[in-house]
Amino acid sequence: MSDKQPENPLHGVTLERLLEELVAEYGWAELxxxxxxxxxxxxxxxxxxxxxxxxxxxxxxxxxxxYLVKKED
Structure with a gap:
């Protein structure tokens, strides 16, 4: 069984990293x-x-x- 997920755009992105990037982009108030x-x-x-x-x-x-919408921009 393979652990690769080529169709999953969140593969390899931790929830912590995702949240940190959103906070850096938007700030807590906007988020x-x-x-x-x-x-x-x-x-x-x-x-x-x-x-x-x-x-x-x-x-x-x-x-x-x-996060995915932000990444598309």
């Missing part, structure tokens, strides 16, 4: 406006956001989709 979740709007940090996103599939999906 919280785009995706309205508490961990982006109230005392945001990478650590608290990672904890939330790892436990909340719908929020993680929104963050991943935003």
């Amino acid at each position: 919280g406006r785009i995706i309205d979740i508490r961990c982006f709007n109230n005392d945001p940090s990478i650590k608290s956001s990672l904890t939330f996103l790892r436990k909340t599939p719908w929020a993680r999906k929104q963050v991943e989709e935003l």
Whole structure:
């Protein structure tokens, strides 16, 4: 079985790296406006956001989709 995922654009990108790039691009305030979740709007940090996103599939999906849109630009 191969661990390669040529069709997966997120292959090899950690959630932490993805989030750090989004924060660098948009900042916490804009990121919280785009995706309205508490961990982006109230005392945001990478650590608290990672904890939330790892436990909340719908929020993680929104963050991943935003990352992919950003990468297309």
